[in-house]
Amino acid sequence: MKFSYYPGCTLKTKAKDLDRYARAACEALGVDLAELPEWQCCGAVYTMAKDEIASKLSSVRALASARDLGTDLVTLCSACHNVIKQVNNDMRTNADIALRANNYLKLDTPYTGETNVLHFLEMLRDRVGFDALKAKVTNPLTGRKIGAYYGCLLLRPSKVMAMDDAENPTIIEDFIRAIGATPVVYGMRNECCGGYVTLENKGSAKKRSSAVLESAKSKGADTVVTACPLCLYNLKKNGGTDGVDVVYFTELLAEALGVK
Amino acid sequence: MSHDKKQAQLDEILAASGVDVRKCMRCGKCTATCPAFDEMEYHPHQFVYMVEKGQIDKLAASPSIWQCLSCFACMERCPRQVEPAKLIEAVRLSVIRAKGANHLKPEEIPALLDADLPQQAITSAFRKYSK
Numbered sequence: 001m002k003f004s005y006y007p008g009c010t011l012k013t014k015a016k017d018l019d020r021y022a023r024a025a026c027e028a029l030g031v032d033l034a035e036l037p038e039w040q041c042c043g044a045v046y047t048m049a050k051d052e053i054a055s056k057l058s059s060v061r062a063l064a065s066a067r068d069l070g071t072d073l074v075t076l077c078s079a080c081h082n083v084i085k086q087v088n089n090d091m092r093t094n095a096d097i098a099l100r101a102n103n104y105l106k107l108d109t110p111y112t113g114e115t116n117v118l119h120f121l122e123m124l125r126d127r128v129g130f131d132a133l134k135a136k137v138t139n140p141l142t143g144r145k146i147g148a149y150y151g152c153l154l155l156r157p158s159k160v161m162a163m164d165d166a167e168n169p170t171i172i173e174d175f176i177r178a179i180g181a182t183p184v185v186y187g188m189r190n191e192c193c194g195g196y197v198t199l200e201n202k203g204s205a206k207k208r209s210s211a212v213l214e215s216a217k218s219k220g221a222d223t224v225v226t227a228c229p230l231c232l233y234n235l236k237k238n239g240g241t242d243g244v245d246v247v248y249f250t251e252l253l254a255e256a257l258g259v260k
Numbered sequence: 261m262s263h264d265k266k267q268a269q270l271d272e273i274l275a276a277s278g279v280d281v282r283k284c285m286r287c288g289k290c291t292a293t294c295p296a297f298d299e300m301e302y303h304p305h306q307f308v309y310m311v312e313k314g315q316i317d318k319l320a321a322s323p324s325i326w327q328c329l330s331c332f333a334c335m336e337r338c339p340r341q342v343e344p345a346k347l348i349e350a351v352r353l354s355v356i357r358a359k360g361a362n363h364l365k366p367e368e369i370p371a372l373l374d375a376d377l378p379q380q381a382i383t384s385a386f387r388k389y390s391k
Protein backbone atom coordinates (compact mmCIF):
# COMPACT_ATOMS: atom_id res chain seq x y z
CA MET A 1 0.00 0.00 0.00
CA LYS A 2 1.73 3.16 -1.18
CA PHE A 3 0.67 6.77 -0.69
CA SER A 4 2.13 10.21 -1.26
CA TYR A 5 2.32 12.07 2.01
CA TYR A 6 2.06 15.80 2.67
CA PRO A 7 3.32 16.50 6.22
CA GLY A 8 3.11 20.32 6.26
CA CYS A 9 5.31 22.88 8.01
CA THR A 10 4.19 22.53 11.58
CA LEU A 11 4.86 18.77 11.55
CA LYS A 12 8.48 19.59 10.75
CA THR A 13 8.77 22.00 13.68
CA LYS A 14 6.47 22.24 16.72
CA ALA A 15 4.41 19.15 15.93
CA LYS A 16 7.14 16.61 15.20
CA ASP A 17 5.39 14.00 17.35
CA LEU A 18 2.29 14.03 15.17
CA ASP A 19 4.49 13.11 12.19
CA ARG A 20 7.03 10.83 13.88
CA TYR A 21 4.46 8.49 15.42
CA ALA A 22 2.48 8.34 12.19
CA ARG A 23 5.54 7.20 10.28
CA ALA A 24 6.44 4.60 12.91
CA ALA A 25 2.88 3.29 12.88
CA CYS A 26 2.86 3.05 9.09
CA GLU A 27 5.99 0.94 9.16
CA ALA A 28 4.33 -1.42 11.61
CA LEU A 29 1.22 -1.55 9.43
CA GLY A 30 3.07 -2.13 6.18
CA VAL A 31 1.94 1.18 4.70
CA ASP A 32 4.45 2.99 2.50
CA LEU A 33 4.03 6.68 3.27
CA ALA A 34 6.27 8.50 0.81
CA GLU A 35 6.74 12.19 1.55
CA LEU A 36 6.26 14.29 -1.58
CA PRO A 37 9.70 15.17 -2.93
CA GLU A 38 8.92 18.89 -2.82
CA TRP A 39 6.10 20.65 -1.10
CA GLN A 40 5.31 24.10 0.25
CA CYS A 41 3.23 25.36 3.15
CA CYS A 42 -0.51 25.12 2.42
CA GLY A 43 -1.12 28.42 4.23
CA ALA A 44 -2.90 26.80 7.18
CA VAL A 45 -6.36 28.18 6.49
CA TYR A 46 -8.39 27.87 3.32
CA THR A 47 -9.13 31.20 1.67
CA MET A 48 -12.83 31.18 0.93
CA ALA A 49 -12.91 34.10 -1.50
CA LYS A 50 -13.41 33.11 -5.12
CA ASP A 51 -10.84 35.67 -6.27
CA GLU A 52 -8.06 34.34 -4.02
CA ILE A 53 -5.85 32.39 -6.40
CA ALA A 54 -2.23 32.81 -5.28
CA SER A 55 -3.03 31.52 -1.80
CA LYS A 56 -4.28 28.24 -3.30
CA LEU A 57 -1.29 27.50 -5.52
CA SER A 58 0.90 25.61 -3.06
CA SER A 59 -1.91 23.12 -2.53
CA VAL A 60 -2.36 22.71 -6.27
CA ARG A 61 1.36 21.98 -6.65
CA ALA A 62 1.15 19.22 -4.04
CA LEU A 63 -1.99 17.79 -5.62
CA ALA A 64 -0.50 17.82 -9.10
CA SER A 65 2.70 16.18 -7.96
CA ALA A 66 0.76 13.34 -6.27
CA ARG A 67 -1.15 12.91 -9.53
CA ASP A 68 2.08 12.77 -11.53
CA LEU A 69 3.35 10.08 -9.15
CA GLY A 70 0.16 8.11 -9.66
CA THR A 71 -0.71 7.97 -5.97
CA ASP A 72 -3.41 9.11 -3.59
CA LEU A 73 -2.34 11.94 -1.30
CA VAL A 74 -2.41 11.41 2.47
CA THR A 75 -2.49 14.41 4.82
CA LEU A 76 -2.27 14.32 8.59
CA CYS A 77 -2.54 17.82 10.08
CA SER A 78 -6.25 18.76 10.21
CA ALA A 79 -5.50 22.19 8.77
CA CYS A 80 -3.47 20.95 5.79
CA HIS A 81 -6.14 18.37 5.17
CA ASN A 82 -8.85 21.02 5.18
CA VAL A 83 -6.98 23.42 2.88
CA ILE A 84 -5.84 20.79 0.39
CA LYS A 85 -9.23 19.09 0.13
CA GLN A 86 -11.04 22.40 -0.33
CA VAL A 87 -8.58 23.57 -2.97
CA ASN A 88 -8.89 20.20 -4.71
CA ASN A 89 -12.65 20.67 -4.76
CA ASP A 90 -12.22 24.15 -6.30
CA MET A 91 -9.96 22.75 -8.99
CA ARG A 92 -12.55 20.10 -9.79
CA THR A 93 -15.70 22.20 -9.63
CA ASN A 94 -14.82 25.85 -10.20
CA ALA A 95 -13.72 26.38 -13.79
CA ASP A 96 -12.63 29.98 -13.17
CA ILE A 97 -10.36 29.12 -10.24
CA ALA A 98 -8.96 26.12 -12.13
CA LEU A 99 -8.22 28.22 -15.20
CA ARG A 100 -6.53 31.01 -13.27
CA ALA A 101 -4.51 28.65 -11.07
CA ASN A 102 -3.32 26.71 -14.12
CA ASN A 103 -2.42 29.94 -15.90
CA TYR A 104 -0.12 30.78 -13.04
CA LEU A 105 1.43 27.37 -12.64
CA LYS A 106 1.96 26.37 -16.27
CA LEU A 107 2.24 22.68 -15.38
CA ASP A 108 3.06 20.21 -18.14
CA THR A 109 -0.42 18.81 -17.70
CA PRO A 110 -2.99 21.24 -16.26
CA TYR A 111 -4.43 20.11 -12.95
CA THR A 112 -8.19 19.72 -12.62
CA GLY A 113 -8.73 17.92 -9.34
CA GLU A 114 -7.75 14.37 -10.31
CA THR A 115 -5.97 13.46 -7.06
CA ASN A 116 -7.76 11.60 -4.32
CA VAL A 117 -6.98 13.20 -0.94
CA LEU A 118 -7.26 11.13 2.22
CA HIS A 119 -6.79 12.14 5.79
CA PHE A 120 -4.56 9.67 7.67
CA LEU A 121 -7.63 8.55 9.63
CA GLU A 122 -9.49 7.83 6.38
CA MET A 123 -6.49 5.86 5.19
CA LEU A 124 -6.65 3.80 8.40
CA ARG A 125 -10.40 3.26 8.12
CA ASP A 126 -10.85 2.78 4.38
CA ARG A 127 -7.57 1.28 3.18
CA VAL A 128 -5.95 -0.48 6.14
CA GLY A 129 -9.29 -1.14 7.86
CA PHE A 130 -9.93 -0.73 11.59
CA ASP A 131 -10.32 -4.53 11.96
CA ALA A 132 -6.92 -5.13 10.40
CA LEU A 133 -5.48 -2.39 12.60
CA LYS A 134 -7.00 -4.03 15.67
CA ALA A 135 -5.39 -7.33 14.70
CA LYS A 136 -1.97 -5.65 14.69
CA VAL A 137 -2.32 -4.04 18.09
CA THR A 138 0.20 -5.57 20.50
CA ASN A 139 -0.36 -3.20 23.39
CA PRO A 140 -4.11 -2.47 23.62
CA LEU A 141 -4.88 0.68 25.63
CA THR A 142 -7.40 -1.17 27.75
CA GLY A 143 -9.17 0.91 30.37
CA ARG A 144 -8.19 4.29 28.90
CA LYS A 145 -11.15 6.64 28.45
CA ILE A 146 -10.45 8.76 25.42
CA GLY A 147 -12.42 11.65 23.97
CA ALA A 148 -12.14 12.32 20.24
CA TYR A 149 -11.63 16.00 19.48
CA TYR A 150 -12.65 16.66 15.90
CA GLY A 151 -12.64 20.45 16.13
CA CYS A 152 -13.68 22.30 12.98
CA LEU A 153 -11.29 21.37 10.26
CA LEU A 154 -11.55 17.60 9.99
CA LEU A 155 -15.23 17.54 9.20
CA ARG A 156 -16.37 20.90 7.85
CA PRO A 157 -17.56 21.77 5.30
CA SER A 158 -18.89 18.23 5.23
CA LYS A 159 -19.82 18.23 1.53
CA VAL A 160 -16.18 18.78 0.66
CA MET A 161 -14.41 16.93 3.49
CA ALA A 162 -16.74 13.95 2.88
CA MET A 163 -15.02 12.13 5.70
CA ASP A 164 -17.79 11.50 8.18
CA ASP A 165 -21.12 12.80 9.45
CA ALA A 166 -20.22 16.35 10.55
CA GLU A 167 -22.63 16.36 13.50
CA ASN A 168 -22.43 12.73 14.59
CA PRO A 169 -18.98 11.55 13.57
CA THR A 170 -17.66 8.10 14.50
CA ILE A 171 -14.31 7.77 12.75
CA ILE A 172 -12.12 8.71 15.74
CA GLU A 173 -14.30 6.77 18.18
CA ASP A 174 -13.93 3.69 15.94
CA PHE A 175 -10.19 4.30 15.88
CA ILE A 176 -10.13 4.50 19.68
CA ARG A 177 -11.95 1.17 19.87
CA ALA A 178 -9.51 -0.39 17.41
CA ILE A 179 -6.56 0.45 19.68
CA GLY A 180 -8.34 -1.14 22.63
CA ALA A 181 -9.47 1.96 24.53
CA THR A 182 -12.95 3.19 25.36
CA PRO A 183 -14.27 6.20 23.42
CA VAL A 184 -15.96 8.99 25.37
CA VAL A 185 -18.54 10.98 23.42
CA TYR A 186 -19.03 14.58 24.62
CA GLY A 187 -20.93 17.61 23.38
CA MET A 188 -18.10 19.90 22.33
CA ARG A 189 -16.10 17.39 20.30
CA ASN A 190 -16.81 19.18 17.01
CA GLU A 191 -16.72 22.79 18.21
CA CYS A 192 -13.86 25.23 17.74
CA CYS A 193 -10.84 25.52 20.10
CA GLY A 194 -10.33 29.20 19.25
CA GLY A 195 -7.84 28.62 16.45
CA TYR A 196 -5.54 31.45 15.40
CA VAL A 197 -7.52 33.97 17.45
CA THR A 198 -5.19 33.03 20.32
CA LEU A 199 -2.84 35.62 18.80
CA GLU A 200 -5.48 38.33 18.65
CA ASN A 201 -7.74 37.58 21.59
CA LYS A 202 -6.39 35.14 24.18
CA GLY A 203 -9.55 35.45 26.25
CA SER A 204 -11.64 34.09 23.40
CA ALA A 205 -9.29 31.12 22.85
CA LYS A 206 -9.28 30.41 26.59
CA LYS A 207 -13.08 30.32 26.74
CA ARG A 208 -13.36 28.05 23.73
CA SER A 209 -10.64 25.61 24.78
CA SER A 210 -11.74 25.27 28.36
CA ALA A 211 -15.32 24.66 27.24
CA VAL A 212 -14.06 21.74 25.11
CA LEU A 213 -11.96 20.20 27.88
CA GLU A 214 -14.61 20.70 30.56
CA SER A 215 -17.13 19.00 28.30
CA ALA A 216 -14.78 16.02 27.77
CA LYS A 217 -14.00 15.84 31.47
CA SER A 218 -17.66 15.92 32.48
CA LYS A 219 -18.19 12.73 30.46
CA GLY A 220 -15.25 11.02 32.13
CA ALA A 221 -12.45 11.33 29.54
CA ASP A 222 -8.90 11.00 30.89
CA THR A 223 -7.37 11.89 27.52
CA VAL A 224 -8.44 13.89 24.47
CA VAL A 225 -6.95 13.14 21.06
CA THR A 226 -6.51 15.54 18.16
CA ALA A 227 -4.96 15.64 14.69
CA CYS A 228 -4.32 19.39 14.81
CA PRO A 229 -1.24 21.17 16.25
CA LEU A 230 -3.19 24.36 16.91
CA CYS A 231 -5.96 22.47 18.71
CA LEU A 232 -3.31 20.74 20.82
CA TYR A 233 -1.74 24.09 21.65
CA ASN A 234 -5.01 25.80 22.52
CA LEU A 235 -6.37 22.91 24.58
CA LYS A 236 -3.14 22.52 26.54
CA LYS A 237 -2.09 26.12 26.88
CA ASN A 238 -5.38 27.99 26.87
CA GLY A 239 -7.72 25.24 28.07
CA GLY A 240 -5.52 23.56 30.65
CA THR A 241 -7.94 21.40 32.60
CA ASP A 242 -6.42 19.26 35.35
CA GLY A 243 -6.83 15.55 34.86
CA VAL A 244 -7.34 15.59 31.08
CA ASP A 245 -4.31 14.93 28.93
CA VAL A 246 -4.22 16.13 25.31
CA VAL A 247 -2.22 14.11 22.78
CA TYR A 248 -1.96 13.47 19.06
CA PHE A 249 -3.94 10.42 17.97
CA THR A 250 -0.81 9.09 16.23
CA GLU A 251 1.00 8.87 19.56
CA LEU A 252 -1.65 6.49 20.91
CA LEU A 253 -1.59 4.58 17.63
CA ALA A 254 2.17 4.06 17.91
CA GLU A 255 1.80 3.10 21.55
CA ALA A 256 -0.85 0.49 20.76
CA LEU A 257 1.28 -0.93 17.95
CA GLY A 258 4.25 -1.18 20.30
CA VAL A 259 6.42 1.23 18.30
CA LYS A 260 6.39 4.29 20.54
CA MET B 261 -17.42 57.28 -0.39
CA SER B 262 -19.33 58.14 -3.55
CA HIS B 263 -22.39 56.12 -4.47
CA ASP B 264 -20.61 54.46 -7.40
CA LYS B 265 -17.62 53.49 -5.30
CA LYS B 266 -19.87 52.03 -2.64
CA GLN B 267 -21.75 49.99 -5.19
CA ALA B 268 -18.47 48.72 -6.65
CA GLN B 269 -17.28 47.67 -3.21
CA LEU B 270 -20.55 45.87 -2.51
CA ASP B 271 -20.44 44.12 -5.88
CA GLU B 272 -16.88 43.00 -5.20
CA ILE B 273 -17.81 41.57 -1.81
CA LEU B 274 -20.78 39.71 -3.23
CA ALA B 275 -18.73 38.31 -6.11
CA ALA B 276 -15.74 37.32 -3.99
CA SER B 277 -17.88 35.59 -1.39
CA GLY B 278 -20.27 33.96 -3.86
CA VAL B 279 -23.01 34.49 -1.25
CA ASP B 280 -26.61 35.14 -2.24
CA VAL B 281 -27.83 37.26 0.69
CA ARG B 282 -31.45 37.05 -0.50
CA LYS B 283 -31.60 33.38 0.43
CA CYS B 284 -31.31 34.20 4.15
CA MET B 285 -34.52 33.64 6.13
CA ARG B 286 -33.13 35.29 9.30
CA CYS B 287 -33.50 32.22 11.44
CA GLY B 288 -30.37 33.15 13.42
CA LYS B 289 -28.98 29.62 13.46
CA CYS B 290 -25.58 30.84 12.26
CA THR B 291 -25.38 33.22 15.18
CA ALA B 292 -26.63 30.61 17.64
CA THR B 293 -23.85 28.22 16.63
CA CYS B 294 -21.06 30.80 16.31
CA PRO B 295 -18.32 30.17 18.90
CA ALA B 296 -17.15 33.80 18.58
CA PHE B 297 -20.63 35.17 19.32
CA ASP B 298 -19.59 36.76 22.61
CA GLU B 299 -16.73 38.60 20.98
CA MET B 300 -18.69 40.12 18.13
CA GLU B 301 -20.46 43.43 17.79
CA TYR B 302 -22.22 42.30 14.62
CA HIS B 303 -23.12 38.63 14.52
CA PRO B 304 -23.15 36.33 11.49
CA HIS B 305 -26.85 36.80 10.67
CA GLN B 306 -26.36 40.58 10.96
CA PHE B 307 -23.51 40.41 8.46
CA VAL B 308 -25.89 38.90 5.95
CA TYR B 309 -28.57 41.48 6.62
CA MET B 310 -26.19 44.44 6.63
CA VAL B 311 -24.54 43.39 3.39
CA GLU B 312 -27.99 43.14 1.85
CA LYS B 313 -28.66 46.70 3.05
CA GLY B 314 -25.30 47.86 1.68
CA GLN B 315 -23.92 48.81 5.11
CA ILE B 316 -20.37 47.72 4.29
CA ASP B 317 -18.69 50.69 6.00
CA LYS B 318 -20.02 49.70 9.39
CA LEU B 319 -18.96 46.09 8.96
CA ALA B 320 -15.52 47.00 7.64
CA ALA B 321 -14.89 49.26 10.64
CA SER B 322 -16.10 46.71 13.18
CA PRO B 323 -13.68 44.63 15.28
CA SER B 324 -16.07 41.71 14.60
CA ILE B 325 -14.28 40.91 11.35
CA TRP B 326 -11.14 39.90 13.29
CA GLN B 327 -13.01 37.65 15.70
CA CYS B 328 -14.36 35.07 13.24
CA LEU B 329 -12.48 31.79 13.80
CA SER B 330 -13.13 30.34 10.32
CA CYS B 331 -14.60 27.32 12.05
CA PHE B 332 -17.12 26.76 9.22
CA ALA B 333 -19.90 26.08 11.75
CA CYS B 334 -22.21 28.77 10.35
CA MET B 335 -21.60 27.41 6.85
CA GLU B 336 -22.28 23.84 7.80
CA ARG B 337 -25.38 24.59 9.84
CA CYS B 338 -27.15 27.27 7.78
CA PRO B 339 -30.39 25.67 6.59
CA ARG B 340 -30.40 27.84 3.44
CA GLN B 341 -26.75 27.46 2.39
CA VAL B 342 -26.15 31.19 2.76
CA GLU B 343 -22.78 30.57 4.44
CA PRO B 344 -22.15 33.83 6.33
CA ALA B 345 -18.45 33.13 7.02
CA LYS B 346 -17.78 33.73 3.33
CA LEU B 347 -19.18 37.25 3.64
CA ILE B 348 -17.13 37.97 6.75
CA GLU B 349 -14.03 36.81 4.87
CA ALA B 350 -14.87 38.97 1.85
CA VAL B 351 -15.37 42.07 4.02
CA ARG B 352 -12.11 41.38 5.87
CA LEU B 353 -10.29 40.99 2.56
CA SER B 354 -11.74 44.24 1.25
CA VAL B 355 -10.15 45.92 4.29
CA ILE B 356 -6.70 44.33 4.26
CA ARG B 357 -6.30 44.49 0.49
CA ALA B 358 -6.04 48.26 0.77
CA LYS B 359 -2.46 49.48 0.91
CA GLY B 360 -1.02 49.76 4.42
CA ALA B 361 -4.17 48.34 6.03
CA ASN B 362 -2.77 45.09 7.35
CA HIS B 363 -4.26 44.19 10.69
CA LEU B 364 -1.24 42.14 11.79
CA LYS B 365 2.27 43.30 10.99
CA PRO B 366 5.38 41.11 11.04
CA GLU B 367 7.08 43.34 13.62
CA GLU B 368 4.27 42.57 16.06
CA ILE B 369 4.92 38.83 15.93
CA PRO B 370 7.93 38.42 18.29
CA ALA B 371 5.94 39.82 21.22
CA LEU B 372 3.16 37.32 20.55
CA LEU B 373 5.33 34.21 20.47
CA ASP B 374 5.72 31.61 23.18
CA ALA B 375 7.79 28.43 23.13
CA ASP B 376 4.90 26.11 22.20
CA LEU B 377 3.04 28.23 19.67
CA PRO B 378 2.79 26.19 16.45
CA GLN B 379 3.82 27.79 13.15
CA GLN B 380 0.32 27.02 11.96
CA ALA B 381 -1.05 29.72 14.29
CA ILE B 382 1.18 32.43 12.85
CA THR B 383 0.61 31.35 9.26
CA SER B 384 -3.15 31.29 9.65
CA ALA B 385 -3.22 34.62 11.46
CA PHE B 386 -1.27 36.18 8.58
CA ARG B 387 -3.68 34.70 6.09
CA LYS B 388 -6.62 36.19 7.95
CA TYR B 389 -5.20 39.49 9.06
CA SER B 390 -2.69 40.58 6.40
CA LYS B 391 -2.01 40.77 2.68
Ligand code: SF4
Nearest residue numbers: 284285287288290338
Ligand atom coordinates in the same frame (compact mmCIF):
# COMPACT_ATOMS: atom_id res chain seq x y z
S1 SF4 C 1 -28.41 30.37 9.41
FE1 SF4 C 1 -28.48 30.93 7.24
S2 SF4 C 1 -30.66 31.41 6.84
FE2 SF4 C 1 -30.36 31.42 9.11
S3 SF4 C 1 -29.92 33.59 9.60
FE3 SF4 C 1 -27.95 32.56 9.29
S4 SF4 C 1 -27.48 32.93 7.13
FE4 SF4 C 1 -29.65 33.36 7.38
Ligand code: SF4
Nearest residue numbers: 294328329331332334
Ligand atom coordinates in the same frame (compact mmCIF):
# COMPACT_ATOMS: atom_id res chain seq x y z
S1 SF4 D 1 -16.96 30.69 10.73
FE1 SF4 D 1 -16.76 32.60 11.93
S2 SF4 D 1 -18.81 33.51 11.90
FE2 SF4 D 1 -19.04 31.37 11.26
S3 SF4 D 1 -19.57 30.27 13.13
FE3 SF4 D 1 -17.33 30.16 12.88
S4 SF4 D 1 -16.50 31.89 14.04
FE4 SF4 D 1 -18.70 32.27 13.75
